[in-house]
Amino acid sequence: xxxxxxxxxxxxxxxxxxxxxxxxxxxxxxxxxxxxxxxxxxxxxxxxxxxxxxxxxxxxxxxxxxxxxxxxxxxxxxxxxxxxxxxxxxxxxxxxxxxxxxxxxxxxxxxxxxxxxxxxxxxxxxxxxxxxxxxxxxxxxxxxxxxxxxxxxxxxxxxxxxxxxxxxxxxxxxxxxxxxxxxxxxxxxxxxxxxxxxxxxxxxxxxxxxxxxxxxxxxxxxxxxxxxxxxxxxxxxxxxxxxxxxxxxxxxxxxxxxxxxxxxxxxxxxxxxxxxxxxxxxxxxxxxxxxxxxxxxxxxxxxxxxxxxxxxxxxxxxxxxxxxxxxxxxxxxxxxxxxxxxxxxxxxxxxxxxxxxxxxxxxxxxxxxxx
Amino acid sequence: xxxxxxxxxxxxxxxxxxxxxxxxxxxxxxxxxxxxxxxxxxxxxxxxxxxxxxxxxxxxxxxxxxxxxxxxxxxxxxxxxxxxxxxxxxxxxxxxxxxxxxxxxxxxxxxxxxxxxxxxxxxxxxxxxxxxxxxxxxxxxxxxxxxxxxxxxxxxxxxxxxxxxxxxxxxxxxxxxxxxxxxxxxxxxxxxxxxxxxxxxxxxxxxxxxxxxxxxxxxxxxxxxxxxxxxxxxxxxxxxxxxxxxxxxxxxxxxxxxxxxxxxxxxxxxxxxxxxxxxxxxxxxxxxxxxxxxxxxxxxxxxxxxxxxxxxxxxxxxxxxxxxxxxxxxxxxxxxxxxxxxxxxxxxxxxxxxxxxxxxxxxxxxxxxxx
Numbered sequence: 001x002x003x004x005x006x007x008x009x010x011x012x013x014x015x016x017x018x019x020x021x022x023x024x025x026x027x028x029x030x031x032x033x034x035x036x037x038x039x040x041x042x043x044x045x046x047x048x049x050x051x052x053x054x055x056x057x058x059x060x061x062x063x064x065x066x067x068x069x070x071x072x073x074x075x076x077x078x079x080x081x082x083x084x085x086x087x088x089x090x091x092x093x094x095x096x097x098x099x100x101x102x103x104x105x106x107x108x109x110x111x112x113x114x115x116x117x118x119x120x121x122x123x124x125x126x127x128x129x130x131x132x133x134x135x136x137x138x139x140x141x142x143x144x145x146x147x148x149x150x151x152x153x154x155x156x157x158x159x160x161x162x163x164x165x166x167x168x169x170x171x172x173x174x175x176x177x178x179x180x181x182x183x184x185x186x187x188x189x190x191x192x193x194x195x196x197x198x199x200x201x202x203x204x205x206x207x208x209x210x211x212x213x214x215x216x217x218x219x220x221x222x223x224x225x226x227x228x229x230x231x232x233x234x235x236x237x238x239x240x241x242x243x244x245x246x247x248x249x250x251x252x253x254x255x256x257x258x259x260x261x262x263x264x265x266x267x268x269x270x271x272x273x274x275x276x277x278x279x280x281x282x283x284x285x286x287x288x289x290x291x292x293x294x295x296x297x298x299x300x301x302x303x304x305x306x307x308x309x310x311x312x313x314x315x316x317x318x319x320x321x322x323x324x325x326x327x328x329x330x331x332x333x334x335x336x337x338x339x340x341x342x343x344x345x346x347x348x349x350x351x352x353x354x355x356x357x358x359x360x361x362x363x364x365x366x367x368x369x370x371x
Numbered sequence: 372x373x374x375x376x377x378x379x380x381x382x383x384x385x386x387x388x389x390x391x392x393x394x395x396x397x398x399x400x401x402x403x404x405x406x407x408x409x410x411x412x413x414x415x416x417x418x419x420x421x422x423x424x425x426x427x428x429x430x431x432x433x434x435x436x437x438x439x440x441x442x443x444x445x446x447x448x449x450x451x452x453x454x455x456x457x458x459x460x461x462x463x464x465x466x467x468x469x470x471x472x473x474x475x476x477x478x479x480x481x482x483x484x485x486x487x488x489x490x491x492x493x494x495x496x497x498x499x500x501x502x503x504x505x506x507x508x509x510x511x512x513x514x515x516x517x518x519x520x521x522x523x524x525x526x527x528x529x530x531x532x533x534x535x536x537x538x539x540x541x542x543x544x545x546x547x548x549x550x551x552x553x554x555x556x557x558x559x560x561x562x563x564x565x566x567x568x569x570x571x572x573x574x575x576x577x578x579x580x581x582x583x584x585x586x587x588x589x590x591x592x593x594x595x596x597x598x599x600x601x602x603x604x605x606x607x608x609x610x611x612x613x614x615x616x617x618x619x620x621x622x623x624x625x626x627x628x629x630x631x632x633x634x635x636x637x638x639x640x641x642x643x644x645x646x647x648x649x650x651x652x653x654x655x656x657x658x659x660x661x662x663x664x665x666x667x668x669x670x671x672x673x674x675x676x677x678x679x680x681x682x683x684x685x686x687x688x689x690x691x692x693x694x695x696x697x698x699x700x701x702x703x704x705x706x707x708x709x710x711x712x713x714x715x716x717x718x719x720x721x722x723x724x725x726x727x728x729x730x731x732x733x734x735x736x737x738x739x740x741x742x
Contacts, residue, residue, distance in 0.1 A: 016410070017388055021695040021708075025409060038396060039387070039411055275690060284687065293690035316655065319646060319664035324392040337392075 004060030008035030010326035011066035018279035085240040090261040124157035126171035138166035177248035186281040189288040273300035305337040311359040375431030379406030381697035382437035389650035461632040495528035497542040509537035548619035557652040560659040644671035676708040682730040
């Protein structure tokens with residue numbers, strides 16, 4: 001199968017690495033002008049003029065993507081010519097926080113109370129109704145903590161509106177949560193669905209720093225609750241491929257935060273931590289192949305390498321660590337790679353993660369808070 | 372690091388897949404005219420005229436290979452321009468059974484009694500001296516059981532000589548062995564050496580059918596004996612990269628059969644079965660990076676997919692199997708891929724391997740004999 005990927009970054013890279021042993025080949029369509037994937041057939045169409053789109057589509061049997069913030073017209077155009085998985089319906093909902101929240105509500109999935117505001121005045125009204133503090137987020141195009149503002153007081157509305165600088169924002173009540181979790185599911189063209197165990201995610205400055213999977217202290221009921229939520233979504237969207245649902249754990253149960261219609265940073269642990277990684281299962285799903293085993297083989301932690309690559313040789317010396325670099329130059333806030341750490345117990349895992357963190361100058365202060 | 376690989380088959384393919392996460396890139400130099408690697412930068416120079424050699428060498432920092440039956444003049448020429456790992460010294464010894472046996476003997480590594488013969492008459496003399504049955508093998512260019520003949524009687528010499536059709540043959544006494552084993556070691560440019568656990572190998576018609584690693588029923592002493600033999604070889608050759616030593620287990624201890632200066636089919640189990648695979652460690656070694664953890668994480672069996680691909684979907688459904696296909700067309704005797712099977716015990720492993728074998732029409736009769 002010839003797979004076309006919209007985007008040419010680390011997610012596309014890890015998809016291709018997982019797909020070669022299944023005799024798939026990969027073409028990448030890059031509009032950034034700086035693809036980092038480093039191999040495969042890369043078509044660069046800087047700015048997305050569409051000049052190379054036909055050539056790209058002619059090369060592939062099926063199209064998928066590593067980034068959902070794609071122009072809908074583009075994905076709908078592609079869909080007329082080649083199968084696009086997940087479909088533009090998944091993209092449309094996942095790239096729009098208002099549509100996403102509406103779907104959560106429609107399917108009975110708990111989410112934060114929210115309002116949509118299209119002006120500074122409406123934002124102030126929404127903040128007053130919901131009760132500050134609230135968080136305002138651009139309805140579209142926000143990711144990795146971008147396009148967001150916290151309102152501690154209704155009077156912050158004017159400044160928040162102009163800092164977000166968008167047509168519409170979603171305004172949400174604060175959730176009193178104990179931790180952030182995510183669940184990843186795969187759904188095949190045949191309708192088969194498989195779930196990974198919940199991962200526990202730790203962010204700083206809006207960027208994921210590390211994930212532990214399976215998340216410690218997860219009851220069977222909690223896992224089932226998460227599976228039930230994502231199953232409702234994945235079936236409703238007739239979604240094909242990986243779907244990721246970010247959740248908050250609260251005393252009242254799980255509250256849905258947002259979802260992504262693609263392989264996700266909180267699933268990178270599965271490369272070593274599960275028999276079939278999220279990347280392999282995404283490809284199996286879009287190819288209509290049976291889904292692979294999603295069970296975790298050991299307590300696993302994925303640590304992002306951000307901004308600086310750190311002491312690569314020291315990490316390579318550790319018998320329990322796997323290094324994945326993405327072929328990208330160092331830059332503030334940039335995800336450059338990740339390290340997977342495994343252990344037989346969570347206690348040992350924490351010690352090992354703390355040790356790895358000493359070799360990563362970008363983020364040890366956050367990681368060393370792991371307990 | 373830009374790695375150049377001489378050859379563009381499955382070994383080069385698995386090296387590249389292991390090397391991308393270490394930010395290496397790969398160029399392949401193919402003289403067969405039918406590269407199967409399927410990705411990376413492939414320079415085809417059918418027949419090996421050398422027309423594309425300079426272009427290939429200009430693209431890379433270091434050169435390695437997936438096949439040791441290379442013209443020595445070529446490898447010596449390359450060596451003058453770029454680092455070649457393992458060096459032409461390793462190639463020279465490993466591609467010549469007479470030089471290989473002489474080195475085993477020089478280093479005190481037990482091997483079958485042997486003679487070199489350069490005519491049918493000398494072959495008959497050698498067979499008489501050693502006592503039939505003996506096996507005659509072409510001194511160079513033989514692999515996967517090709518260029519070999521068994522002499523049950525001295526009178527078979529004429530026919531054996533013409534069937535092998537070579538300038539010189541090596542004639543060996545039969546070894547009364549209980550099983551075939553192999554040990555794989557990595558040695559870095561820094562001199563660091565690491566050993567994988569012994570694998571048990573099962574051949575049919577001269578082709579490896581399956582390997583179990585760690586080989587069951589291996590004492591610490593046996594593993595140490597194997598490590599001591601390969602350590603003597605790898606250091607004497609000043610070898611950089613993976614070296615594989617095939618051994619026979621006999622009541623008198625290990626007897627060396629032959630070696631290969633490269634990643635080896637009997638080490639494919641390490642992709643899932645060890646923290647760092649033979650492919651990753653070969654690359655770490657030639658890059659001078661610290662070597663990775665070679666310990667087996669579970670009893671593991673690697674089953675070759677030969678001639679026919681079998682029931683791919685049935686294999687993908689098995690939660691304990693990993694499928695690796697090489698992007699090659701079906702053909703008699705051809706290695707098309709492998710399946711890695713893991714289990715917590717050897718007993719369970721055998722059941723699982725037998726189950727996988729039912730989906731592989733090419734070789735179930737051999738695999739089902741596993742016990």
